[in-house]
Amino acid sequence: MALRRIWEWLKPYWQTLRRPSLHYSLGFLTLGGFVAGIIFWGGFNTAMEFTNTETFCTSCHEMNDNVFAELKTTIHYTNRSGVRAVCSDCHVPHDWTYKIARKMQASKEVWGKIFGTINTREKFLEKRLELAQHEWARLKANNSRECRNCHQYDSMDLTRQSQRAAQIHQQFLGTGENTCIDCHKGIAHHLPNMAGVPQGS
């Protein structure tokens, strides 16, 4: 009964969709659809890319006062060659499919922002281990993909590294025994209490 009522309500719309257009030419509809597609798709991607900028991330005090402040002292913020890795370079995948998946997960962060789960320094410090563990788990699972967007083992000139770095990279990274995040935790942010967290293995 209810289904029938819904159908009654939907019927005129369905018929409009099914019938050939009376007033608009096929050319107009095709071209119009094409142009509208560009506008909507472009708009969607532009809006999404805006959420990947440093300005957007640091517009919240949670990011600006905690993690962004810590990033500023590290080599990923300022360095001799002037290349900066912004938030999204490490925290958002670059490939489109993975990016969309991560962006959907990030809706949880919107929830967190609205309900203020880390809106004070104390709350943030209390939650830091959990948040960090999420990122470590993500990078461990995808074999440090976001690191490797810039740092390729094949492109490393081991002779330009210190002896100890070259030896360890060859032995553990080159053989695939370990991935970047196994040793390089806390390269961009302060670490939470690491008691019980395996490091360098």
Place this chain on the structure above:
Amino acid sequence: MKQGLHALILFVTAILLLAGCDDHTSAKYPAPSKPVTVTDAGQQIDGIRRGVPINQEATPPLMARVENFDRPRPINYEMQPPTIPHAIDNYQLTVNTNRCMLCHTRSNAEKFQAPPVSDAHYVTRDGEVLEQISTRRYFCVQCHVVQTDAPELVKNTFKGLDTEFWNKAQQ
């Protein structure tokens, strides 16, 4: 009318030319001063101002670089904490985490080919031997420090333990 226009064009050109002559060379961006050479200290140990009168601006020496060659340095006296022969930029050594112990802890030392911290570091002040590093030895850089390639500020003739031996070994 036409003369007025000519005058105006000339005037504008002259202004633009003058504006282009802005001196933006030496005064704004002075070349770095030459590195200060080591001088005999003599009577006065003036390591910081190096004899520059107090009413004049001294050019600071160049920033020194941390030595990063990964080979242990000889020690200068018995019981000296060994100096760190590598860079430790951004190594986190906080109440939460100790980056040094990633490699220098006993269990990882062999894996990373790092010298493990000595047994004394596992002993509390009451003589109790612990499994983990003792809290009184936790902050490594209290005793162990990096060395830079900074030139000596005053001439130094100090000869450390076994200096002769090490010099011979180097040759």
